[in-house]
Amino acid sequence: MNDLAAFNLEMLMMERFGIRSLFGLLLTAAISSAPASGQTWHESRVSYRVANVDGLSIFYREAGPRDAPTVLLLHGFPSSSRMFEPLLKRLGDQYHLVAPDFPGFGHSDAPAPTSFAYTFDHIAAVMNRFVETLGLKSYVIYMQDYGGPVGFRVAIAHPERVNALIIQNAVAHEDGLGPLWNTRRAFWADRQANQAAVEQNLMSLQAAKQRHIGSSPDVQSYDPDLWTDEYAFLSRPGQREIQSDLFYDYRTNVASYPRWQAWLQKTQPRTLVVWGRYDPSFLPAEAEAYRRDLPKAEIHVLDAGHFALDEKPDEIAELMRGFLAAKNQ
CATH class of the missing domain: 1.10.287 (Helix Hairpins)
Structure with missing residues (x-):
């Protein structure tokens, strides 16, 4: 009717x-x-769970049947599994989606840096233990921002578990590091002298807003709650110390780029690259840089920003459906 x-x-x-x-x-x-005309997906139920991983409470979101192909969704900075709600609701009819919060993020435990080493090696180790705790034997890894350095470590540690990669604004080449990284490199060279500058560069309200809007010509299409919520998270007690430690360790990711590139070149995993062209931190040149390692990669550069799922959830979900369906044929 x-x-x-x-x-x-x-x-x-x-x-x-x-x-x-x-x-x-x-x-x-x-x-x-009712769904809009032409909309083919049916909103899936999302469950909100907690797993105990080596004494840490790791919060995660889950959707879809557990006997379906699994997609492990790894979030970025300073986000959480919440960023994947659009995919959980759109793809849970066909796929098993699991999105954990890293230690120190979202609703997972955030122990003080004096008792937990906030390094990418450590977080990747926790994520490997997380998938083992859940009994996940194989999966596609979706990596965004910080999900990249965590995801590459997870994949290289257990390549037998990885069916494919979906890379969204996550860097593995210096091609993607724009001018904002000058302040960040100075922080790695002299942490104490550049602490205040990097906090302004990464953790201020203005930085949060810029992270979302970037160079987009359509500023009015962005919900300001996106960056005010993000800033509220960064203002929680202990977060400055946690994020400062983890970002100081980011220098190990840049040093690891050659290793990750070599792994991609050797193993040639099926890969979908989706990039928001308005990202102020990770330049769109990075999307094409992946083609040097993965000539058969499927690459799409969208009119979106760093958090492309906020702007293009339907488009990204459909790209994923096509990519994942081809894998399962």
């Missing part, structure tokens, strides 16, 4: 009974909440 027919039926009920019918209200609500 279309909107006009529903409206006419409700008007008839009002004429006969002199009231706005409950049936009419329910019918109108059902129509207004």
Whole structure:
């Protein structure tokens, strides 16, 4: 029944009974909440769980049947598994999606740096133990931002588990590091002298806003809650110390790029690269840089920013469906 027919039926009920019918209200609500024309996905149920991993409480989101092909979703800075809600709801009808929060992020435990080493090696080790705790034997890895250095470590440690890679604004070449990284490199060279500058560069409200908007020509399309929520997270007690430690360790990622490139060249994993061209930190040249290592990679550069899922959830979900379906044929 279309909107006009529903409206006419409700008007008839009002004429006969002199009231706005409950049936009419329910019918109108059902129509207004139905999927838009041409939308083929049905919103999947998302579960919110906690796993105990070596004494740490690791929060994760999960959707889809557990006997379906698994996609492990690894988030970036300073996000959490929350960034993957659009995919969990859109792809859970066909795939098993698991999105953990790293230690120190989201709803996972955030022990003080005095008792937990916030390094990418350590977080990757926790993620490997996480997938073992859940009994995941094989999966596609989706990596965004910090999910890249964590994901490459996870993949190289257990390549037998990795069916494919989906890389979204995650860097493995210096081609992708733009001018914002000058301050960050100075921080790696002299942490104490550049602590305040890197906090402004990474953790301020202005930095949070810029991380989302980047060079987008359509600033009015961005929900400001995206960066105010992010800044609120970074303002929680202990977060400055945690994120400072982890970002200081980011220098080990740049040093690892040649190793990751060699692994890609040797193993040639099936790879989908999706890039938001307006990202202020990770330049779109990085998307094409992956082609040097992976000539058969599927690469798409979108009119979106660093957090492309906020802007292009349907487009990215459909790209993933096509990519994952080809794998399963």
